[in-house]
Every structure is written in structure tokens, then in C-alpha cells.
Amino acid sequence: MFHKEGGKIILIATTLSVAILLLSKEFITTFWLLKSVQIATLILLIVVLQFFRNPKRTVEINDNHIIAPVDGKVVVIEEVFEKEYFKDKRMQVSIFMSPINVHVTRYPVNGKVKFSKYHPGKFLVAWHPKASEENERTTIVIDNPVFGEILYRQIAGALAKRIVNYAEEGMQVVQGEDAGFIKFGSRVDLFLPLGTQINVKLNQKAVGGKTIIAIKS
Incomplete structure (x- = not known):
């Protein structure tokens, strides 16, 4: 589950990541460079996703x-x-x-x-x-x-x-x-x-x- 405050940023990051992955496969012919770009793109997307995660937690309410x-x-x-x-x-x-x-x-x-x-x-x-x-x-x-x-x-x-x-x-x-x-x-x-x-x-x-x-x- 992701926090609502991350919705716009997650959408932008995901769109850019998909575009980079598709374009890099089309225009980068050097194998190691292609893989480097793809891996870096996925890592950055994962960082954005994990930052906006919102784990569901059961809180034991206690005024004390x-x-x-x-x-x-x-x-x-x-x-x-x-x-x-x-x-x-x-x-x-x-x-x-x-x-x-x-x-x-x-x-x-x-x-x-x-x-x-x-x-x-x-x-x-x-x-x-x-x-x-x-x-x-x-x-x-x-x-x-x-x-x-x-x-x-x-x-x-x-x-x-x-x-x-x-x-x-x-x-x-x-x-x-x-x-x-x-x-x-x-x-x-x-x-x-x-x-x-x-x-x-x-x-x-x-x-x-x-x-x-x-x-x-």
C-alpha cells in the first residue's frame, strides 16, 4: 500500500521508467550500457516506491x-x-x-x-x-x-x-x-x-x- 501523497510522484516515476526502459532497448546497442541503464532505472523506481509505502498497522489505542x-x-x-x-x-x-x-x-x-x-x-x-x-x-x-x-x-x-x-x-x-x-x-x-x-x-x-x-x- 502506498500513501496518497505519493500518487503523483509515483505516476511520474513509473511513466518515466517505462519510457526509459523502452527507449534504451531501442537506441542503446552496447549490451553492458543497456543493462546498466535498465538496472539504474529500476533501482530508482524501487527507491521512490519504498519511500511512499504506507504499511497497514493495527494500533492498540490507550490514553495512558x-x-x-x-x-x-x-x-x-x-x-x-x-x-x-x-x-x-x-x-x-x-x-x-x-x-x-x-x-x-x-x-x-x-x-x-x-x-x-x-x-x-x-x-x-x-x-x-x-x-x-x-x-x-x-x-x-x-x-x-x-x-x-x-x-x-x-x-x-x-x-x-x-x-x-x-x-x-x-x-x-x-x-x-x-x-x-x-x-x-x-x-x-x-x-x-x-x-x-x-x-x-x-x-x-x-x-x-x-x-x-x-x-x-
């Missing part, structure tokens, strides 16, 4: 859990001052997505969307310390009945040139459902209340909709 909004590696777990919305100290958990990860964003909790804002910005590498404040990004706050207000931030990386965010203020959202998409390499930050019991470790692999990031004890 905050789940990973994306696939990737946990790169930050630390107490920080959140400047944009809370303007106080929060526990930040960040997940970095490489180009080979699934790039679907999922709602980490149930609740009502209290805040949703897009920010234009730079395209620093996603693991850069200033990426959370200076890169193109969206900030979303969900009010959950157990944890209170949870903020997550989609952040563009050096390759990511478009962030898709489905969350709108006033919406009631369901934990694990599709919340958006980030195209070509990125990161998501979670900002949680101080004292939240973190359930992951640095460098741990996170699976969107499955890995439990934090628990309410």
Missing part, C-alpha cells in the same frame, strides 16, 4: 500511552525550554527518519487539536540542534485527557522539501491515525510534560503507531 508518531531512530531525550507554545520546560523526545524509513506521520495520542501552525524555514540536516527552531516545520498541539497538552513538531531535513499536515485546530483526532507526511528525510520532535515516564532509550528504533514513547503511571 504516547506512541511513536513516525518510524526512525530516537536521537534526543532531554529536558528543554519549549519557546513557541508552552513557553516553559518540557521533556523532548526526537525521532530522526532516514530516506529509507516510512515517512507517514501518525497522531501520538487521542484528543482535540488545540494548535496547528506551519513555519517556513531553512533545510538544515534534520539532526542539527537548531533544526527544531530554524527549519521548515509544523507545530501541532493535542489536548489529551490523561497527559494534557502534547506538542509534536514535523521538521523538514536537508532533503525534505514538503511537509504535509492534516491536523486542524478543533479537530478530534484518534491515536495512530494518519496525521500527515514528510517527503524525503526528516525528523519529528515530541514535547511532553515534565515527569512523564519515558519508555524509550537513545538510538532505539521506533516504529510509528507501535512503539510506546511514554507511559502514564
